[in-house]
Amino acid sequence: MPSEENQTVLIVGAGPVGLVAANLLVDGGIPVTIVESCEDVPRDLRASTFHPPTLDMLERFGVVPSMIEQGLICPTWQFRDRTEGVVATFELARLSPDTNHPYRLQCEQWRLGELLFARLKASPLATFRLSTTATAARQTANGVELDVKSKDGGVETLTASFLVGADGIGSVVRAAVGAAFDGITIPELFLTLSTTYDFREAMPDIANISYLSDPKEWYVLIRTKRVWRALFPVDAALDDKDVTSPERAERLLQGAVPRSERYEVTHRTAYRVHERVASTYVNGRILIAGDAAHVNNPLGGMGLNGGVHDAFNLAEKLTAVIKGAPLETLERYSRQRRKIALDVVQQTTLRNRAILNTREPEARRAYYDDLRRIAGDPEKHREYVMRTSMIQSLRDSEKIA
Numbered sequence: 001m002p003s004e005e006n007q008t009v010l011i012v013g014a015g016p017v018g019l020v021a022a023n024l025l026v027d028g029g030i031p032v033t034i035v036e037s038c039e040d041v042p043r044d045l046r047a048s049t050f051h052p053p054t055l056d057m058l059e060r061f062g063v064v065p066s067m068i069e070q071g072l073i074c075p076t077w078q079f080r081d082r083t084e085g086v087v088a089t090f091e092l093a094r095l096s097p098d099t100n101h102p103y104r105l106q107c108e109q110w111r112l113g114e115l116l117f118a119r120l121k122a123s124p125l126a127t128f129r130l131s132t133t134a135t136a137a138r139q140t141a142n143g144v145e146l147d148v149k150s151k152d153g154g155v156e157t158l159t160a161s162f163l164v165g166a167d168g169i170g171s172v173v174r175a176a177v178g179a180a181f182d183g184i185t186i187p188e189l190f191l192t193l194s195t196t197y198d199f200r201e202a203m204p205d206i207a208n209i210s211y212l213s214d215p216k217e218w219y220v221l222i223r224t225k226r227v228w229r230a231l232f233p234v235d236a237a238l239d240d241k242d243v244t245s246p247e248r249a250e251r252l253l254q255g256a257v258p259r260s261e262r263y264e265v266t267h268r269t270a271y272r273v274h275e276r277v278a279s280t281y282v283n284g285r286i287l288i289a290g291d292a293a294h295v296n297n298p299l300g301g302m303g304l305n306g307g308v309h310d311a312f313n314l315a316e317k318l319t320a321v322i323k324g325a326p327l328e329t330l331e332r333y334s335r336q337r338r339k340i341a342l343d344v345v346q347q348t349t350l351r352n353r354a355i356l357n358t359r360e361p362e363a364r365r366a367y368y369d370d371l372r373r374i375a376g377d378p379e380k381h382r383e384y385v386m387r388t389s390m391i392q393s394l395r396d397s398e399k400i401a
């Protein structure tokens with residue numbers, strides 16, 4: 001067991017997953033040191049969907065009212081055909097008996113980051129090492145060592161009882177765990193465009209979260225409090241400047257909804273998408289969570305949510321171990337969360353992509369028929385929203401020993 005003097009947990013990464021884990025550990029009386037390359041909480045525009053059980057979990061930090069105030073409550077979401085219109089609408093009110101938040105909340109992930117960062121800053125148990133990059137990690141007889149490099153080039157080795165890698169897709173900590181990161185890279189890039197245009201003008205029946213299927217060019221429309229975010233697949237062979245050029249943005253948006261005016265586009269990002277799950281999330285005293293452990297396509301909003309669920313599972317077990325439970329307790333974290341990443345998150349997001357981009361007319365029709373059947377049957381509808389909102393996977397993971 002770690003000595004009484006050095007119970008500190010090192011966390012690499014102040015993304016949403018690292019900050020959730022840090023808040024939980026501190027609330028359990030455990031000191032944490034958070035190492036983050038950036039000089040502040042990263043504010044780049046990434047995920048924005050929070051599912052019902054994630055909001056239920058975050059309630060304990062007192063941050064949810066502020067997220068709701070800054071975000072947009074979305075009681076339904078839709079699959080649409082790009083030309084035919086609505087295929088099926090799913091209603092989250094059917095989850096009312098199972099959650100305090102029977103809706104998806106659209107709120108940019110950095111807003112949660114800022115709230116969690118502020119909460120940690122108020123704790124005497126939290127230490128931040130910002131503008132500091134982890135370069136390597138290893139286990140020692142009684143703990144862990146982390147090599148870090150500061151912005152001015154200074155290098156040092158930090159020591160602690162445990163190390164949590166919440167350092168995103170390029171995780172240095174995953175290498176120290178010795179985990180493989182097998183899977184696939186999606187052939188197309190995902191281009192996200194934010195626009196002030198209100199798509200409800202052209203599609204009055206559109207839900208705030210809509211997946212538009214098309215054999216040639218599918219896309220996604222997601223409304224936030226301030227803008228609509230449109231996501232299009234684009235050819236990965238194009239150079240970076242071309243992918244995010246204003247001309248391409250205008251062409252894609254005009255192709256989706258033709259207008260006489262130009263679109264006002266306030267933000268453009270393109271990113272590469274992978275489907276990968278680490279071969280283990282734990283090795284002794286070193287753990288990984290969030291994108292460091294699993295990545296998937298964003299169709300269904302499961303990456304960030306799954307990462308937050310990892311952080312809750314991990315922090316509960318790590319707190320127990322630091323307070324005397326056997327070290328092997330941590331391996332159940334890996335078994336539970338890895339199975340969900342493989343069997344639920346990856347399968348659901350891959351199926352969502354197939355519904356959107358399948359070309360063969362018969363296969364498309366079969367997907368549509370299935371979605372309509374589910375939406376039209378009260379029992380199936382509820383089961384489906386239990387699964388896609390991730391409530392079911394959290395319940396199922398409790399059964400994994």
Ligand SMILES: Cc1cc2nc3c(=O)[nH]c(=O)nc-3n(C[C@H](O)[C@H](O)[C@H](O)COP(=O)(O)OP(=O)(O)OC[C@H]3O[C@@H](n4cnc5c(N)ncnc54)[C@H](O)[C@@H]3O)c2cc1C
Binds near residue numbers: 017
């Ligand atoms: C460009 C982009 C756009 C995305 N858009 C969407 C989207 O539209 N919808 C969706 O559902 N999901 C999206 N995602 C995925 C989603 O944002 C992630 O699932 C989520 O951020 C995972 O959180 P995390 O805390 O695990 O990792 P991250 O948010 O990646 O945080 C990792 C943190 O670790 C820090 N870090 C990394 N390496 C080191 C190191 N060696 N030393 C110190 N610090 C380090 C980073 O600076 C960062 O702050 C996107 C991802 C990317 C990369």
